[in-house]
Each structure stands twice: as structure tokens, then as C-alpha cells.
Amino acid sequence: MTTNATFEFCTVERAGRTLVVTMNRPDRMNALHPPANAELDRVFDDFAADPELWVAILTGAGPRAFSAGNDLRWQAEGNAVTVPANGFAGLTSRWNLDKPVIAAVNGVAMGGGFEIALACDIILAADNASFALPEPKVGLAALAGGLHRLPRSIGVKRAMGMILTGRVVPAAEAKALGFVHDVVPADELMTAAKALAAQICELSPMSIRASKQVVQRSLDIASLREAFDGQMDHPAVKALWKSDDVREGPLAFAQKRKPEWKGR
Numbered sequence: 595m596t597t598n599a600t601f602e603f604c605t606v607e608r609a610g611r612t613l614v615v616t617m618n619r620p621d622r623m624n625a626l627h628p629p630a631n632a633e634l635d636r637v638f639d640d641f642a643a644d645p646e647l648w649v650a651i652l653t654g655a656g657p658r659a660f661s662a663g664n665d666l667r668w669q670a671e672g673n674a675v676t677v678p679a680n681g682f683a684g685l686t687s688r689w690n691l692d693k694p695v696i697a698a699v700n701g702v703a704m705g706g707g708f709e710i711a712l713a714c715d716i717i718l719a720a721d722n723a724s725f726a727l728p729e730p731k732v733g734l735a736a737l738a739g740g741l742h743r744l745p746r747s748i749g750v751k752r753a754m755g756m757i758l759t760g761r762v763v764p765a766a767e768a769k770a771l772g773f774v775h776d777v778v779p780a781d782e783l784m785t786a787a788k789a790l791a792a793q794i795c796e797l798s799p800m801s802i803r804a805s806k807q808v809v810q811r812s813l814d815i816a817s818l819r820e821a822f823d824g825q826m827d828h829p830a831v832k833a834l835w836k837s838d839d840v841r842e843g844p845l846a847f848a849q850k851r852k853p854e855w856k857g858r
Contacts, residue, residue: 603630605655606637611648611799612791613641614784617683620656623702625665626683628676635684642691645857648799649791652683652714653698653784654707660699660723663706666732677738682706685713686738689810692803692830694794698787699723699765700780709736712743715806717773718787719765720780725773728760746813747773798839799857804830 599606603626607614615637617624626634641650654660664682669675681687685695686709697703697714703725711717711725727736727744735741736757745753748771756763768774778786794802807830812821825831834840838856846853 601633601637603633604637608647609788611646611795612788613644613647613650614788615641615650615652616655617652617661618655619665620654620658622665622667623659623662624654624656624707625662625667626706627665627668627673630665631676631678631682631684635678635680638680638684638688638691642693648693648802648857649794650693650695651698651784651787651791652685652695652710653700653787657701657722657780659702659704659707660697661707661710662702662704663708663710681713682738683710683713685710688713692807693799694802694806696787696790698783699725699774700783704762705729705734705736705740706738709738709740709743712747712773713739716775716790717768718783718790719768719774719777720783721765721777722780723765723768723774723777724762725765725768726760726762727757728762730758731760744773798834798837798843798853798855800830800834800837800839800855801843804828804834807831 598608604618605616619625619630641647678684695714697711697717699711699717699719701723703711703723705728708725708727727740729736741757752771765774765777769777807828808825811828815821837858842853
């Protein structure tokens with residue numbers, strides 16, 4: 595992946611170990627149509643495969659919207675609606691990405707846009723951000739993961755209060771509900787997101803990937819004992835124990851120096 599690249603419907607900026615991806619259809623409030631989804635799918639394929647990239651930040655172009663979700667105007671114009679195997683923005687059905695992704699929600703995150711944010715690991719919100727799953731208002735349903743991820747994030751009853759009304763939740767309430775990590779002034783959002791990414795990059799990427807994989811896979815297991823007993827079999831955990839990082843961490847601690855992570 596090049597250092598900085600501009601595609602037709604997104605921009606990509608590489609800053610050290612962090613990749614900043616911006617959905618770039620501000621005239622449509624960054625709503626996504628099949629060409630945009632396909633482009634983002636390729637971007638996250640490249641991110642997953644690049645050993646030099648450890649964290650991604652996803653945001654939207656312009657001051658109004660993170661993403662308004664599926665481009666209903668495109669659909670209403672008679673165009674076919676197709677989604678990559680990895681889902682909206684190449685993320686909502688991407689089940690094997692162990693690297694962390696931060697959603698920097700800079701405005702409206704509606705429908706599929708909210709589902710994209712929920713598919714990320716951490717949501718940072720500008721103080722003017724808002725969230726909703728309003729699909730029933732247009733005869734649809736949030737079938738790109740929102741109906742599954744939101745209840746797992748905030749509990750069934752509170753999620754149902756959003757899902758069954760389609761109501762818009764402002765950033766402060768989103769933080770109180772628990773699906774937003776933090777709320778910052780809009781003009782400080784990307785600074786805060788990059789600072790969070792830098793904080794993650796201070797840690798062993800092997801440890802981060804193992805931790806994310808254990809959390810994600812344990813959510814599919816009802817029994818705590820079964821989840822605990824099975825964690826050593828997860829690929830990212832096995833990779834951690836075979837890595838240079840698992841030796842470097844204790845050595846750096848003993849030598850009272852900053853660890854030099856290899857990510858392998």
C-alpha cells in the first residue's frame with residue numbers, strides 16, 4: 595500500500611504504523627454504494643496483509659457525516675445493490691481481522707454507517723455525532739450486523755429501545771449507553787483518534803491481536819469455562835507464544851528499557 599493514496603470514493607493516509615481511511619462521498623453524506631464498498635474492501639484487504647501496519651482509523655469526509663449507510667438514492671435509481679463478502683465498507687462481515695480498527699465518527703452514523711462503526715473495535719465520537727438504526731422507517735432492517743452487535747454492546751433492552759423506534763442517539767448519550775469510548779470536540783476528533791492509535795502501537799501488536807481474537811471468539815461461546823479452556827487454541831494466541839515479541843517484552847522489562855516490538 596502506498597504512503598498516501600486517493601481512490602475514487604475514499605482516501606488512504608499511512609502514518610507510521612497507522613492507516614487512516616476516509617470514506618469520501620460527502621455529497622451523499624458518505625453513504626456507500628457498490629463501487630465504494632468494493633474499494634474499501636480492497637483497502638482493508640491490504641491493511642490486513644501489511645505487516646508494517648498495526649492499527650487503522652476509519653472516518654468520513656466533511657463535517658456532516660461519518661456515513662449515512664447504504665446509498666438509498668443509488669438503489670432508488672434502479673441500480674443493483676451488491677455488497678462484498680466482507681460487508682459494508684469491507685468490514686461488517688470481515689470476521690478474521692485481528693488488527694484493531696478505530697471508528698472516528700465525525701457526524702451522522704446512520705443505518706449501515708452505524709453498523710460500520712459497530713464493526714470497529716473502538717468508537718470515538720465528535721460531540722456533534724449521532725447514531726441510529728432507522729432502517730424500519732424505509733421498510734428495511736439493519737442486517738449488516740447492527741441487530742447483533744448493538745445488543746452485545748449495550749444489552750438487549752437498551753438496544754431494543756433504539757432498534758424498535760429508529761430513534762437518533764446523540765454522542766453524549768451514546769457514551770452513557772456504552773457503545774462510544776469517548777466524546778471529544780469535533781475539531782479534536784482526528785487528533786484524539788491518532789493519539790489512541792499511537793497508544794495502541796506502544797504495545798506488542800502480537801499481544802493486541804491475540805487479545806482481540808480471544809475477546810471476539812469468546813463472545814460466540816456461552817460457557818465461560820469453555821471460552822477460557824479454548825483460548826490457547828486460537829491462532830493469534832499460538833502466534834503470540836511463538837513470536838519475538840513474547841521474548842522481547844520480559845527482556846525489555848528486565849533491562850529497564852522501552853521494548854522494540856517486531857510484530858512477529
